[in-house]
Amino acid sequence: MTADDIDPKGTAAELRAALSEGADPVRAEQQRAYLHSDLRHLGVGVPDMRRSVTRTRRALGARPAPYVLALARELWSAPEPAGPPVYEYRWAAVELLVQYARTLDATHLPDVEAVLRECRTWALVDPLAVHCAGVIALRDPAAGTVLDRWATDTDVWLRRAALLALLPGIRTGRPDPGRLTRYADALVDEREFFICKALGWVLRETSVRDPEFVVAWVERHGTRVAPLTRKEALRRLPPGPSGPPDRPERPVAP
Template sequence: MTEPPPEAAGALRAEVRALADPSRAGRQRAYLRSGLHHLGVTVPELRGCVTRIRRTLGARPAPEVLALAADLWAAPGPGGGPVYEYRWAAVELLVQYARALDATALGPVEGLLRECRTWALVDPLAVHCAGAVALRDPAAGPVLDRWCADPDFWLRRSALLALLPGIRAGRPDTGRLTRYADALVGEREFFVRKALGWVLRETSVRDPRFVTDWLDRHGSRVAPLTRREAVRRLDTR
């Protein structure tokens, strides 16, 4: 794999560490029920750090981007364990460089998704990285299909959320959405039920008939959580 400039990951980690706030770190860790080490950096702060590094690096090929993300993801904290903000920086880097990636990048992305273990990392990686790739590269479709049937519920959630960029752009993959929604209507996992409702809610903005027809077709099989989310933007029901 192509290596990024050796100083890039270290410089980004140092910039993130300089923003550490121990009191906020404790609140953040409790809110996310996280087992990672937290530094207590805010969203705008971390995003700013990644943006500055990206502007310094300029355009980079996918192998370099993936290598830099892997370096950030694996970097240990003071106690030797993973650091939430380093992993978050890896996700943000992949989001900001999503245009440089194609479906072949979804293999490494899948590896990260399996290790995220929290919606706070899964969701941006699924929507703004995997979803952005899927909107441009049809070869991503079979990867999402496999995720939708994966035993890991974070992968199932990711398959659903990766459909959002197409829905929001007015280019929904209606066939894939139908297959996923039908397959997951009996889902027992909270985070998948919530994601299904979220995707249906976004779909209802442009295609309310699709959502009402799907809800009518499945009736009482639809979990109350999914239905509440799905109808939130509908005028009736």
């Protein structure tokens, strides 16, 4: 049997079985409570999840985008005889898209968007936005028009994804200051926690290489900037007129 003969349905079933073997009911309840999730949780840990998906990817080898997307859909929409979908199966779909991100281009972002609209949690949105959509955007300029649409969408998770998709460019020294300015200006009045946090996160990462950009943006918008956004944006900058307070603060996750 060649790689081209491998059925995504069978591969998805094998991966689901492998994940189910790592179920931990205690951790499952902790995860569900932490994420305020209404999905069914198996309690698979991060290392085990990544190992399982990586093992599947290595067994499959290089695969064309249609196969990757079909496999991700099988995992994401895995039927359950009763009850809600399984979080880990959806998490595996996201991890698969992340690991195969370089196989995808801007024409595949509608498929990514369809998943983003159903994520409903930062734990699935963030890796998909940063390590899949962001990787695509860095390689394919045509992705920009899709991100622009996401940035003004009524879905809070798509707006967050548009912001976070800028991170790979920022981190590799290939930022898009024009797009960041447009998004930040458009979202400055938002008070939704997940948008304020994401905007502050992106600005904080920008401040590593371009602190002047961040300080100028914060000062230009003044009190319109949400306190959370301001705090996160200036966290890595020295104290100053727009800088963080003099007291040290423990780092927090984005």
